[in-house]
Amino acid sequence: MPIRTLPDAPPSVHILGPTVFLVALGVGMGESYMWPRLVLLFGPEIRWLFLIGVTLQAVVMLEMARYAMATGESIFFGAARVFKPLMWFFFVAAILVYIWPGHLSAGAAAFEEITGIPWTVTAVVGLLLVGVVFSLAKVIYSFLESVLSVLIGTLVVSTAVVAAMVGTWSDVVNTITGMFSFGYLPSEAMSAAWFPVIVGSIAFAGPSGMQQMWYTLHLRDSGAGMGAHIPQIRGLRHAGEEEAMPSRGFMFDTENPEEMRKWRGWRRWVTFDALLLFWGITMLVTISFTVIAQAAARNTPGVKDVIENGERGAALTAMADSFASAGSSILGGVFLGFIALIGLNATLGLFDSFSRGQADMTYHFVRGAKRLRMSHLYAAFLWGVIAFGILILLFGPADGPSGILDTLAFLSTFAMGAYCVTLLLVNNRMLPKPIRPKIWTNVIIGFGAVFYLGMLLYSLFAFGVVVG
DSSP states (O other): OOBOOOOOOOOSOOSOSTHHHHHHHHSSHIIIIIHHHHHHHHOGGGGHHHHHHHHHHHHHHHHHHHHHHHHSOOHHHHHHHHOHHHHHHHHHHHHHHHSSOHHHHHHHHHHHHHHOOOHHHHHHHHHHHHHHHHHHOSBHHHHHHHHHHHHHHHHHHHHHHHHHHHOOHHHHHHHHHHTTOTTOOOGGGGSTTTHHHHHHHHHTSSSOTTHHHHHHHHHHHTTOGGGGGSOOOBOGGGGGGOOOOOSSOOBOOTTOHHHHHHHHHHHHHHHHIIIIIIIIHHHHHHHHHHHHHHHHHHHSTTHHHHHHTTOTTHHHHHHHHHHHTTTOTHHHHHHHHHHHHHHHHHHHHHHHHHHHHHHHHHHHHSTTGGGSOHHHHHHHHHHHHHHHHHHHHHHSOTTOOHHHHHHHHHHHHHHHHHHHHHHHHHHHHTSOGGGSOOHHHHHHHHHHHHHHHHHHHHHHHHHSOOOO
């Protein structure tokens, strides 16, 4: 890689940054639905698995940032440097997993309960709106950071307020102590019906599947580290203003003490992001939802039996009723509004991230693609996934056939184990020795690979099913 100067790092303590994308992607159906459902079934002690999952993802985030900030390249480019078929695996997995409009469908269904507007209408309009807005934005990163910051802020404050209204101090204490009940796994949790669901929920503790990998593209577009030397992606209307994209990333002089001082500044900056903004905000939101779930268990005593009998959606109804118990039926609608907000939030982040990732891999590794601008490729993938989503919403089951869904859930969790292996290879083989990860970091990432793949394979061989 050509040698360039590393820019000075901003102050470590900050409010906004690329992490807002991971928070937006992470605070989704896992935090608002999957984990509260497990709490209704097994109690708050089951949350020790969530603590492991989200803490592991914070370390993964730091290691994803290591390569991206040191080179200005995405982790996909790093994977291609190690073994090109590894990158193509992620290219195909992204298409299989993320073209289904599941998040938006769930949000639109919640919106229908509030307004009576058919969910398909809301979902289709939402898809078209996302495409038009992203196409008109001058610099997509700046626009999306602003929008997601407002949405996340609204979500964090609102859920905390409602949790305070419906919950008790003992709910908060049980929620926090439950995170440290290591080893707690009731016999029902080890059944074929629920162990695969638990595996899927661990994968959804924070951003799941390939969302951590896409974070490297947001880092680059934010100008973090050597990403400052890479042009930003623009909306289709402003594609002509985009500078020429370099064919590879850059490296700074790791033998220069001044450059290493700046590098340590960037590591402090991203560590603050990982620990306070990502881990902290995700944990705060899930604590709120867990308190609400415990209140729901009190207000709807039979909800556990209903969920066990196959009505898994009863968890959302019980939590909405818990909101309403705070003093007004209107608050039940407020909860459903949160679910709709989460669906929109996740869709904005996912569609943007999917389009970035596919455009990056296509531009650099598909012959002839460099005749186009990165912004054109981004727009092509964006409108492609929107068109497919509309077809599924209008003419097929919104979640896709159940057999495909099992495969997609498997791929999502498998991708997480695969990206841990990829991280170990890329950071330890492609980076100069002075900026490679420490041994304890490699051990944690290695544990992540064994954790995700091991639980997935156990679910597959013990119960004959993948993630539920």
